[in-house]
Amino acid sequence: MITPARIVFEEDGKIFALRRYSEDLEDFSGDLLKKRVVDLKPSEKLSLFPYGPSAGGFTESIYFSILTSGEKIEAMNYDTSLKDRKISLSGKDILKALLITERINGIHSASYSSLFCDLMERSSGIEISQEIMDLRTLMMEMERISHHLFVAGRLSGGASQNIASMNIYLLREELLRITGQTFGHRYFFGINKPGGIGRDIDLSNIYEKLESIVTEYEEIYRTLMDSRIFIDRTDSTAIIRDEMAAGPVLRGFGKNMDGRLQHRYYNNLNVRISTGDSGDSLARYVVRSEEIFSSWEIVKKILDRNTRFNMVEEAKIDKIQGTGEKISGYMETPSGDLSMILSVRSGKINFFKYSSPSLWNLRVFADAMKGNNFADFYFGLESLGLCVSETGDIR
Amino acid sequence: MKAWFLRSFKKGIVTSSFPSGKNESLSPWATTPAGDISGEVNCPVDAIHNDKVDSGKCISCGICFPQFKPSLQIPQITTTRVEKSLSKSMKLYIFDSGTCGACNLEIMALNSPQYDMNRLGLSFTNTPRQADAIMVTGVLTDGMIDPLKAAIDSMASPKIVFAVGACAISGGIMGKSISEIVGLDVQVPGCPPDPFVIMAAIEKARGRI
Ligand code: SF4
Numbered sequence: 001m002i003t004p005a006r007i008v009f010e011e012d013g014k015i016f017a018l019r020r021y022s023e024d025l026e027d028f029s030g031d032l033l034k035k036r037v038v039d040l041k042p043s044e045k046l047s048l049f050p051y052g053p054s055a056g057g058f059t060e061s062i063y064f065s066i067l068t069s070g071e072k073i074e075a076m077n078y079d080t081s082l083k084d085r086k087i088s089l090s091g092k093d094i095l096k097a098l099l100i101t102e103r104i105n106g107i108h109s110a111s112y113s114s115l116f117c118d119l120m121e122r123s124s125g126i127e128i129s130q131e132i133m134d135l136r137t138l139m140m141e142m143e144r145i146s147h148h149l150f151v152a153g154r155l156s157g158g159a160s161q162n163i164a165s166m167n168i169y170l171l172r173e174e175l176l177r178i179t180g181q182t183f184g185h186r187y188f189f190g191i192n193k194p195g196g197i198g199r200d201i202d203l204s205n206i207y208e209k210l211e212s213i214v215t216e217y218e219e220i221y222r223t224l225m226d227s228r229i230f231i232d233r234t235d236s237t238a239i240i241r242d243e244m245a246a247g248p249v250l251r252g253f254g255k256n257m258d259g260r261l262q263h264r265y266y267n268n269l270n271v272r273i274s275t276g277d278s279g280d281s282l283a284r285y286v287v288r289s290e291e292i293f294s295s296w297e298i299v300k301k302i303l304d305r306n307t308r309f310n311m312v313e314e315a316k317i318d319k320i321q322g323t324g325e326k327i328s329g330y331m332e333t334p335s336g337d338l339s340m341i342l343s344v345r346s347g348k349i350n351f352f353k354y355s356s357p358s359l360w361n362l363r364v365f366a367d368a369m370k371g372n373n374f375a376d377f378y379f380g381l382e383s384l385g386l387c388v389s390e391t392g393d394i395r
Numbered sequence: 396m397k398a399w400f401l402r403s404f405k406k407g408i409v410t411s412s413f414p415s416g417k418n419e420s421l422s423p424w425a426t427t428p429a430g431d432i433s434g435e436v437n438c439p440v441d442a443i444h445n446d447k448v449d450s451g452k453c454i455s456c457g458i459c460f461p462q463f464k465p466s467l468q469i470p471q472i473t474t475t476r477v478e479k480s481l482s483k484s485m486k487l488y489i490f491d492s493g494t495c496g497a498c499n500l501e502i503m504a505l506n507s508p509q510y511d512m513n514r515l516g517l518s519f520t521n522t523p524r525q526a527d528a529i530m531v532t533g534v535l536t537d538g539m540i541d542p543l544k545a546a547i548d549s550m551a552s553p554k555i556v557f558a559v560g561a562c563a564i565s566g567g568i569m570g571k572s573i574s575e576i577v578g579l580d581v582q583v584p585g586c587p588p589d590p591f592v593i594m595a596a597i598e599k600a601r602g603r604i
Contacts, residue, residue: 185424
C-alpha cells in the first residue's frame, strides 16, 4: 500500500520524499508539500471569530480564525507559528542536537529521542542490545499511557464529567510520579543516548503500580462509556476521515495502521491495534483508551524479560562522526507517526527535517470542522491530543 | 453517579498537606544537581561554576552525572517580590511563550487531586484580565512578544510574573529568556519544574512560606 509522503524536499534539482512508516528516502515525482491555504471572507451572515493565541484555555499557544454564522463553523484556519521556537540543529554537535530534539515535544520526548538515537546508531553502524531497544519501547509505551490519560482527562472535563476527569488526572499524576522515581525524570529527559542510556534504570518496583493504574483506568473507562452525557457530547462531533491523519485520529475511522506494526523495536511484542468506525471524538477516545490497555500488555512483556538496565558507557557520542549521508526513519508517538531525516558530518548535524503527527492532525481537523456546530470545536480539538510544540518549523 | 462515590471512598484521601506537611514526591532531576567538578563535566548550558549549579540555567539533562547527583531538595526559588494580599486567593494565568509543552502540563498538574490547588485558594483563569499571577513558560518567541506584553498590561495590580522553567528563566538550550522583555518576580527552576516546586514558588510569592 502506498502511504502518504510526510517529508518532501528538493536537493540538487531533484525531489525526494519520505513516506509514512518508511525508513527509505525515495525519488518523488509529485510537488513539494504545500501550506494549507483557506480563504476566510466574512460576510453579512458570517463573521470571523479569532480564538487564541493564549487566552481561551488552550494547553499551548495557538491561534484559530473561525468563520462562523454563530451556530455552525463554515471554515477554519490556524496559526501555530506564533510560538515557533525557530529550532535549528544544523552545525550543532550530537549531544546538543539530542537535547533539543528531546524538547521539540517534551511530553513525547521518549519517542523523539528514541528515533533520533536510532538514526544516529544506524548512521554509524552502532548495534544496540535488545535490552536497550526494550527500554526505549517501554518508555514510549509509558509515554503513550500518560498522554492518553491526559487527553481522556481533558475530554471528559470538557464534557462536564468532572469527577471522571479528576480521577483520570489522579492516575496520570501517579504514573508521572512512578516515572520520575524510576527514570529520574517525569518526562524521560536525559535517558536515551546514541548507543545506550545515560543512567542506570531499575524497573523492579513498577509492575504492581502500573498494573493498578491501568486497572483503575479500565473501571473509569467502563463507567464513562455508560454516561449518556459523555457519549452525547462526543458522539458525531468533529468527524475526520482523511487518510493524511495520524495515530489515533487515523485509527478512529477504521484504518488499521500504526507504525509499531512494522517497527523492529516491536518485533515479537504482538502490538494489538484498536480501531473505531465513526471517526468522531468518541471513536478517538475509545481508540486511545484501548491503546492504554494494549500499551500495558507491551510493558508487561518487556518487564517479564528485563528489570535492570545499566548505563551503557559505550554510548560514546564521539564514535558518531558521520559521512554526510542522509538517514531516515519513523516512530509511532502517542499522537501518531513521526518521521525524521538527518545526516551527520564530522560529528555535527548537517541536515535535519522532521514531520510530526500534530502537523497533520491539525490540518485534517481544520478541514473537518466545516459544518460542525461551533460548540463542538472544543471536543474536536481535545480529542486530537494535539501538541503545538511539535508543529514548529525546523530550519 | 454511585460508582464515582464508591470509587472516591475506596481511594481515600490522596491530597498532599504540602506546604504545611512534607512533599510526597519530587522528581530527582527536577532538583538542582550537587557535587564537585573534580572530573570532566561538560554542562551543555554552562550552568556549573565552581562546583555550584545555577538552577535557573540547569535543563535537568543529567550529563553531569555521576560527578553531580540530584540534590533531592526543593531548589532555591528566587523571588523579588512578595504579595501578601494574595495569600487567601490567587488566580493563575498560564502563558506559553514557546514551550515544549512539559512546563505547561506540570503547572496544570496542580489541579489534580494529589495537589488540589483549590485548598490553597488557587485557581486557573483563561484570561489575564482576571489573573493575579501570570505563569510564563517557554523561551521568548517573536510571535508571542506582543501577546505577552498585552497580557501583562491587561492584568490588574497587584500582579506577579512567574518565569516557570529553565527556558523562561534563562532561555535553557532552546532560545532566549523572557527576561529580555519583562521583569521576573519569581523564578521557578527545573526542566520542567516538579509540581511541588511550582507550588512552593507560589506559596513563597504570596508570603505563605
Ligand atoms: S543536569 Fe545538565 S544542565 Fe544541569 S548542571 Fe548537570 S549538565 Fe548542566
